[in-house]
Amino acid sequence: MAAPGFDPDAHRIRGSSSDAAAWVAQSALPDDHKAVLQQFIARFPSLTFFKDDQALLDHVEQEERVKLPAWFRRQRQTLAFVAPPVHFRIDDFDQLGPRSDTLDRIWYATDLYGYRDDEQRELFLDKGAIFPFVQWPGTDRSLFAISTSDDSDEAIWEFAAEDMLDSVLDGEPAREALNKAFDSYASMLSHIIEIKDASGKVIARTGP
Numbered sequence: 001m002a003a004p005g006f007d008p009d010a011h012r013i014r015g016s017s018s019d020a021a022a023w024v025a026q027s028a029l030p031d032d033h034k035a036v037l038q039q040f041i042a043r044f045p046s047l048t049f050f051k052d053d054q055a056l057l058d059h060v061e062q063e064e065r066v067k068l069p070a071w072f073r074r075q076r077q078t079l080a081f082v083a084p085p086v087h088f089r090i091d092d093f094d095q096l097g098p099r100s101d102t103l104d105r106i107w108y109a110t111d112l113y114g115y116r117d118d119e120q121r122e123l124f125l126d127k128g129a130i131f132p133f134v135q136w137p138g139t140d141r142s143l144f145a146i147s148t149s150d151d152s153d154e155a156i157w158e159f160a161a162e163d164m165l166d167s168v169l170d171g172e173p174a175r176e177a178l179n180k181a182f183d184s185y186a187s188m189l190s191h192i193i194e195i196k197d198a199s200g201k202v203i204a205r206t207g208p
Helices: 017-025 031-043 054-064 070-078 100-105 118-127 161-169 185-190
Strands: 012-015 049-052 087-090 108-110 130-135 143-147 156-159 179-182 192-196 202-204
Touching (some): 012 017, 049 070, 054 070, 118 130, 156 161, 179 185
Antiparallel strands (some): 012 049, 087 108, 130 143, 143 156
């Protein structure tokens, strides 16, 4: 993602849980999303949170040759995640999916990954109309993505790259491989039960 001379880390605004709570409270996000995000922050009170600035998102669009939905930009500029590098584990999806039975073994990592090469861009973006931003590290067997074709679609979609390729080779739409994992970005965060930092320390969520 990063081009020479551009430091993504310099464009991530960090803050405590109190700072993050203020970012959310002062944002223009829907009230129901705000409530879920505040709950997520309260579950990990000792961690550092971050949000992206406009320059970083503009850089991603330029480098990845993609137009990010307005809602995704608002979310990432309000609250993106816990300060990287961290991995996280979820308890479930909003809807049953192919990876539902293996979630106890998957640690996910989130960043604005985009497309690894032109072949992946053609499959994911040109055919699937998605932008991946979460992955099962070291594998393409589970990725989370957002839609790039419908700005009103705020769902988080889960898929395996191999399944999408199989759909295309079988003459089916690439999006047949997508599974609606979460109704929203906020809902995705609400399912996080553990976060593992760079040292390997695991922090479990507190509270309901």
